[in-house]
Amino acid sequence: MTSSPLGLHRVREPEPGAPDTGGLKTAAPSPGEPRPGEPRPGERGSGGAVLPQAAWRLDPDPRIQPDEVRVGVERLNLDAASFRQIRESTGGAPDAMRAAVLGIIGARGKMHNPVTGSGGMLTGVVAEAGPRSPLGLHAGMRIATLVSLSLTPLAITDGLAQWDGQSEQIPCTGHAILFARSIAVPLPDDLPMPLALAVFDVCGAPALTQRVVSACRAGRRFGGAPAGSRGPVVAILGAAGKSGSLSAAAARAAGAAAVIGVVPTGAEAALLHESGLADAVVRADARDPVGLADAVAGAGGPADVTVVCVDVPGCEGGAILATAPGGTVIFFSMATSFSAAALGAEGMAADVTMLIGNGYAPGHAELALDLIRRHEPLRALFERRVFHQRADFVAHIAENSAHSGGPGRGRGEAGRGEAGRGEAGREGPGSGGPGAAAGTEAGV
């Protein structure tokens, strides 16, 4: 077979060029479920090759092409929707759940839930890296994949015997194949795995924020007048969240003149203020266009760059209205409506450049880890987000609160105190375990 950087050579069903209905299916969908053999609209045109994500079945042959990498799998992180569907459709019995996951992987050559259409990600150790792989990996490296399991060839060899079905984290043995255009990053030694995975999950946001702020500072942008050497005023909607706090740190590192952090509640405002990540902290409902624009204007705006990290629908109009003419809005929220943004800007005669947040940029994971390492208050804020659902973490806070200087600091310390437990926890966390928070939001 001829190797393709996108993995086209691993596609087995449908065959490239085969009719949409062709190919023997190894599993029949139930009525009402998607017809997995037929790619959804947009994934395949007439007669074209099918991308691995659109394919029904991939070939997980462990023999690699010169530009591929084989990974010894240690753990699958199912996305939350897939885990829930499997648990509900099987009634939650561990044997039945193991059989369901093994059935999907056996039939499709990938952990691509045919009902939810989603996958997840995996961690493991590089077993063999082809000489022409551009991923910079070598045997023995412990890595996480940042592309979805729905396009990653996978085989399981231990029958999932180590999985009790209680968590979307599946400890297991097997192998996966990475293509030349896959994304995989080494797991850092100095950070707990749940923290690293949560950082990887949102690392596209600080990367693009840094790029846009740097471009503005250098006078390079598509619209409006060049900003000259003065850095832009940057507003971050949802600045106390994971992607928001990282983006705030990235904006400052890239030379923003000022960072305005927008949060919905007084509690988040206190945390953000404590962190020092923003020059100004304002409370506003991002779904209220006029209120948001007024709040940002009152804190040093309008913004030259507005970064939308609020994962609720309806923030398009406010983001546009809070942005100065010639400015840029970066939409990272997956709740963004394309048409609401396009028509909203037109309806308000707003001359703004609007970017769809791309989850990928070269070096994005390293940039985000570096921000976390260098900014203690960012790490504290971030860890609070990652670990705050753990019951023992709450207990830990209560225990520590008498000794800490304030809620932000106390929580930060507690979060860092979880590091050892986080690492250990990955060997067998419960459904509320440290990986769960990351897994829930890492759904791909």
Added chain:
Amino acid sequence: MTSSPLGLHRVREPEPGAPDTGGLKTAAPSPGEPRPGEPRPGERGSGGAVLPQAAWRLDPDPRIQPDEVRVGVERLNLDAASFRQIRESTGGAPDAMRAAVLGIIGARGKMHNPVTGSGGMLTGVVAEAGPRSPLGLHAGMRIATLVSLSLTPLAITDGLAQWDGQSEQIPCTGHAILFARSIAVPLPDDLPMPLALAVFDVCGAPALTQRVVSACRAGRRFGGAPAGSRGPVVAILGAAGKSGSLSAAAARAAGAAAVIGVVPTGAEAALLHESGLADAVVRADARDPVGLADAVAGAGGPADVTVVCVDVPGCEGGAILATAPGGTVIFFSMATSFSAAALGAEGMAADVTMLIGNGYAPGHAELALDLIRRHEPLRALFERRVFHQRADFVAHIAENSAHSGGPGRGRGEAGRGEAGRGEAGREGPGSGGPGAAAGTEAGV
């Protein structure tokens, strides 16, 4: 009242700051219909002011603020969805249709169909322009509004007596109010109105294309290496359509190194080739990522800038894959899925900048009209799109085909031959009339 450039001072229901459920409604929605008094999520946060589009009722008082403009209305162009809903809900009797439209305008102070949520646009003559209006209009100018009727204060004084209910074009008498941030453009004397309206409908596309191509040429862009002084290679998906052909002309005018026109059929390829708007013309299904990328690569790609003007879902992956690393994708199609674009780029590790096509940019209408005037083949291609649904135009083609040199040229000539009829037609076209094609696609 204090004037607001967005028209907040014209909002009557709900009152700014009033509870969502407050305010006497002058029309009760049927069960299952939207609850018009309650703005949709995203249009209003708790306690904030409501934008005119989100408001239930506006005040169409003819007395203007210093930054407002009053327009004597000559014609409403309902958007296609609204017209269809009104015709179907009334059974299509002219009296009932007139009553329905008058009822909406009377109750809401704007032609904002509460069932479809849509409006349309209007043409008329400026009656009075306030001294502080920034729109550059003066009394006596014949204009078209480029903001939706769903946010434009409106009153009708002739009972719609001139309207027979057969077309979304409603000849009428009344007045409308434009705010400081409204968009209105003079109707050109030298172009037939249906052509001008069709150009206005898509004029955001060539404006943003020109801006991005110019920025790339000057080495100004967010990602990748500066392109230096060489112009970018530009691929236009749907290059034979209205927004596509204008964008192709704009790309070339801005200094593109090459324009690759992508079309779905042999007939469109022949038309585009005949027009000379593209340096290379390729046939490909934009929903087939690999096929599209291969076709663009074979025609001089990958593209530095890819412009998506194909109004079908599922073109995100192909557009991303056809674009070089560090390049830019401009999504104009309203069928674009935000999540498909964001996740598609991440899944293919594609380092591309993705723009949401903004329908507004300063000077966009003038730029597009200028392109149409200067490029005879563009005008020919465009007119064919505008007029091709007219039965008499088809007859005209048949009549002329014996005299013309080829299908493209013949159609172009026939299209221009329609110009006079188009002007006349606006006084009372049938539902298949010249304005219909423009009106259908102008739905706002």
